[in-house]
Amino acid sequence: MIIMNRNTSPIKPLTDEQIVKVVQDTTYNQYPDQERQRFIDIYAAAYDLNPAEIEVANGSDEWIQKVIMTLGGNGVMTLNPEFVMYTSYTLQVKPEILEVDCEPDFTFDFAKVARAIKAQKPSLFLISNPHNPTGQMFATEDLQLLVDTMAEVDGYLVLDECYIDFAEDYQRPVGDNIVILRTLSKVYGMAGLRIGMAIAQGETFEKINKINHPYPLNSLALNLASELFSDKRKLNAHKTYQFESKQELARILSQVKDLITVKKSYTNYVFTYGDLALDLAQFVMERGFLPRTYELEILKNAARYSIIKLEDYPAFNQAVMKWREKYAE
Template sequence: MIRINKNESPIPALNPEILTDIITKAEFNFYPDEEYDAFINAYANYYQLSPTQVSAANGSDEWIQKCMIALPEGPVLTLNPDFFMYTAYANQINRPIHYVDAEDDYTFSLSKIKKEINRLKPAFFIMSVPHNPSGIQYSKAFLDEIGDLMKAVGGYFIIDEAYLDFGDAYQIEHQDHIIQIRTLSKAFAIAGLRVGMVISTEKTIQQLNRIAHPYPLNTLTLNIATALFSDKQLVNQLLQRQRALCEKLRNIFEKNVSDIIHVIPSKTNFVLTYGDYANDLGQYINDHGFLPRFYNEENMKQTVRYSIATESQLDELEQIVLEWRKEYDLSKSKSN
């Protein structure tokens, strides 16, 4: 079974020769103080940030959890649907969490979000950009309005940018109440090493790190991540390959089934489909060796999500979609 249900990278970040060299040179007998600093500097340099604006932890999930713990008391506001771990981490510490529900087409109304912010005055509002699970990337103007309003009500705006490197880059002003969370699990292909990043002002980074572990990442993880971000050409080539796979995945569904199944335009490494025939196609794909993401939530039962795979696997996936489409067309012609 080929797994396309977790939005993972189907290609590795580094080749075996580079990894062997990193492992051979790693000083496992020492604590990784210098390794941590080297990675932070490499990452900050790649994104043209100050190292004081950046911090790393064990996956972006840890930063979500830290926001729940370290930010001021009060309710959280988020979207429904969005990344399910927002709810899980809020529940861990009994922080109240509230939701703005999606429209029927899985988009979100800015006016409804602003209305809920004004009503609830949350400690923070968190959303994924591009959005998970729809794949939609909301505009900078959309984000700016939310950020300005959260500042006015005295709360934080947390932008979970796990999939931003597949989408459209934007520049957002660094302010104390704006927190950007990123991950190396998706576009940078090291999900198993668990590296999550946070970007904000130095003041806010210090506030979040009040509950930081002394050594949040191990020597090997840090050396691999540093090797990746120290080579801008390597990073750019990796991103180009990832984006090409994203385009190939989108085309499979947009070209072959978008006239009978809703295919949401995606700025991520996955595609969300919904409608009367979405589950039928998803089950057919599942029965033919690919595992997509199905949902049990009431507002997601008619949806199926597909992550990228290798080029050859995507070629195989397209043939399966075409076979399903032939069967669908034949059944419709018979019914007529």
């Protein structure tokens, strides 16, 4: 089966030589102190951030759990649908998660979201931008409304930018109650190494770091992550491959947009929905491609496809076009 349900990179970013060199040079007999700071400095330089406002953990997953534990005391709210782990981690420590449903076309009415925040006063709101699972990018003014409304109820907004490298950069909302989450699991191709970053300022940064381990990540993962940024040309080629892959994925699925709705995506996956969306998903599954389908009621007619190796697209294209024939007049 070719995996299209994980939103990960289909290729690895480092050569075997780079990996051997990093392993040889890693002083794994010592605790990983300098390695952590070195990676944070490199990441901060790459994105023009203040290294003092960045901390690492085991994937953004761990950050999601940590922000729920440190900021979610008076309730956690999110969109529906959203990244499934927001719900899973909330239900580890709370009886419920508060949700605001999407509209029938999978957009969100942010005035409605703001009203729900004012009525229920959660202390934490989690949102992914670009959005998982729909792939859309939210407008700055909508995000600013969320930040300001959360501030009114003394709460925090987590802006999960897991897929940001697949989008164009955007004007971020402002506020000292914002936490931004990033990861090396997607465009950077290191999902297995579990490297996630949180970016926040002042008291917000202090609060989310209250429950840290002394050495949040191991030295090998940190050094491999630092190595990733050491060769800009190679890194750009790694990213470009995936951008091309995304374009091809979107092109292939656009050929059936008269039969299913194919949402414009700012991520490494494409979201489809409609009466025939699951039929296509089932059809390509029978031909060796595994998209993401859902049990959740709101997503029962949806399927999401993430990028694959360029060499696998001809067969995927063939499967999609064969499915089209079923509905030809």
